[in-house]
Amino acid sequence: MTNENTTPDSVSSSKPDSEIELLKSIEVSAGLVFRNGLLLITQRRAGDHLENLWEFPGGKRSAEESFEACLKRELMEELGIEVEVRDLVDDITHDYPGKRVHLKFFKCKWLRNEPQALACQNFAWVGPNQLKQYAFPAADERLLTKLFTGAELWR
Numbered sequence: 001m002t003n004e005n006t007t008p009d010s011v012s013s014s015k016p017d018s019e020i021e022l023l024k025s026i027e028v029s030a031g032l033v034f035r036n037g038l039l040l041i042t043q044r045r046a047g048d049h050l051e052n053l054w055e056f057p058g059g060k061r062s063a064e065e066s067f068e069a070c071l072k073r074e075l076m077e078e079l080g081i082e083v084e085v086r087d088l089v090d091d092i093t094h095d096y097p098g099k100r101v102h103l104k105f106f107k108c109k110w111l112r113n114e115p116q117a118l119a120c121q122n123f124a125w126v127g128p129n130q131l132k133q134y135a136f137p138a139a140d141e142r143l144l145t146k147l148f149t150g151a152e153l154w155r
């Protein structure tokens with residue numbers, strides 16, 4: 001995990017504001033998939049943006065697709081699992097060098113199929129204490145704090 005902080009009001013970046021305004025954000029839907037009190041996380045593939053870091057599974061929304069539909073599709077493509085998409089837990093915009101991402105994180109309930117690493121390097125089901133041992137992208141910092149401090153999210 002990096003030390004970079006993001007809040008909805010302050011977007012961290014190394015670029016001047018004028019340049020950031022020109023960046024069009026990439027819209028991403030990601031899931032907090034719970035099953036029996038454990039959370040599913042995936043590892044990004046080597047060679048991808050933010051390679052080898054762990055993340056909440058999901059991906060880019062295509063035009064005309066809702067964030068919820070995008071998430072169901074991505075979870076099927078990446079892991080072969082079916083979920084029920086529930087509440088929006090966080091909504092974060094973050095600037096990486098040359099790239100602005102707008103992420104919506106939804107709580108999901110695992111419904112069926114054992115996960116398979118179809119489009120990720122690896123996956124793991126973790127509890128709150130294990131989650132601390134994995135390195136995540138800077139954009140996920142605020143959400144991770146919620147997960148570490150809010151036991152109700154895990155229920």
Ligand SMILES: Nc1nc2c([nH]c(=O)n2[C@@H]2O[C@H](COP(=O)(O)OP(=O)(O)OP(=O)(O)O)[C@@H](O)[C@H]2O)c(=O)[nH]1
Nearest residue numbers: 028030048049050055056057058059060101137139140
């Ligand atoms: N799914 C997911 N993406 C995240 C998280 N945090 C975060 O910064 N991202 C960023 O959101 C974008 C997700 O798009 P994606 O999963 O389709 O990424 P990708 O490898 O196809 O992107 P690329 O083709 O631009 O390299 C990536 O830039 C990824 O680094 C997260 O927790 N989950």
